[in-house]
Amino acid sequence: MAKDRIISRDSHPLDAPVEAESAGVMRPSSLGDYIGQPELKERLTIALDAARQRSDPMEHTLLHGPPGLGKTTLAHIIANEMGTRAYVTSGPALTKGGDLVGTLTRMQPGDILFIDEIHRLPAAVEEYVYPAMEDFKIDFTLDSGIHAKVITYNLKPFTLIGATTRAGLLTGALRSRFGLSHRIDYYQQDELVEILARALGRLGIEGVPTEAIDEIARRSRGTPRIGLRLMRRVRDFAQVRHNGKLTPEVVMEALALEGVDDAGLDKLDRTYLSTLIRVYQGGPAGLEAIAATMGEDPGTLEDVVEPYLLQIGFMARTRQGRQITPEGRNWVSEASKGDSKLFDG
Ligand code: ADE
Secondary structure (H helix, E strand, O other): OOHHOOOOOOEEEEEHHHHHHHHHHHHOHHHHOOOOOOHHHHHHHHHHHHHHHHOOOOOOOOOOOOOOHHHHHHHHHHHHHHHHOEEEHHHHHOOOOHHHHHHHOOOOEEEEEEEEEEEHHOOOHHHHHHHHHHHOOHHHHHHHHHHEEEEEEEEEEEEEEEEOOOOOHHHHEEEEEEEEEEEEOOHHHHHHHHHHHHHHHOOOOOOOOOOHHHHHHHHOOOOHHHHHHHHHHHHHHHHHOOOOOOOHHHHHHHHHHHOOOHHHHHHOHHHHHHHHHHHHOOOEEEHHHHHHHHHHHHHHHHHHHHHHHHHOEEEEEEOOOEEEEEEEHHHHHHHHHHOOHHHHH
16 A cells, blocks of 8 residues: 555654654754755744744745655744744644634634645635634634524634645635745755754664665655654664664665665555556556556555656656656666566566
């Protein structure tokens, strides 16, 4: 299952206890501690300073970009910097307008309402959100028909932070109500190394050679959440098999066991590439056809497998369909020479 992949960018259900338990130690709590995204940090610093000087809440902010890059972390940082609280929910968790009333009416001035996957907010809830964002008011309808009664609640000025992996799916009306909108990009190798090194430090794991951290970062697909997850698997492996010694060799051994290769690809990515080559002569081939051959869901391939393969230039999307690139073909051929088991069914 794609969701169970160790390199999945989605927050994994199994990570929940770990993330909850270590969120406080693992997450940066101020913008100064946040690594990467320099333009975003600068824009947020200005918006935060200006808001604090005026004693206003910060402007409503939309963060968009691939999963795992720190959108939720930023919402917590903003609340911390404002000295307020963050209330966290998600588009699919809110089914009717009333679902937000409790939280919105409880929020204090400057508090943050973070809505993840805001592109999946049902239309009925979106209707509630507009006046809340614009006038800090919500109209709640009690009963229906001739007995219907509208109660207007005045809210304390708050900040909505919306996060989405699919900014294009937001309605224009919602998008236009955000004062700030910023795309979060993939992280550079040196930024990932720094994030992982700090996380190791926070876990009290000292003396790990830079080359070992480099190896983990290289397989992290530019994504801190993936890097931190791989790091935990490597830590377990080193602890159980190598007396806690974390060397580049141990990293490679641990991640080979997890099926993550040196390009950061896992079994599903490799099956996608080898299917494209073996069955479709490298393409162009339709997504539905590739998915049917693999016995996978086309949406999963599109959302979970293709973005990274496109990013590293191993495949292209053309008008005629999906196509392997010379780099992708080369990599498959080199990798299968090196380790034929990588491509075993
Ligand atoms: N942990 C996860 N993402 C981070 C980031 N961008 N900076 C610092 N620590 C992090």
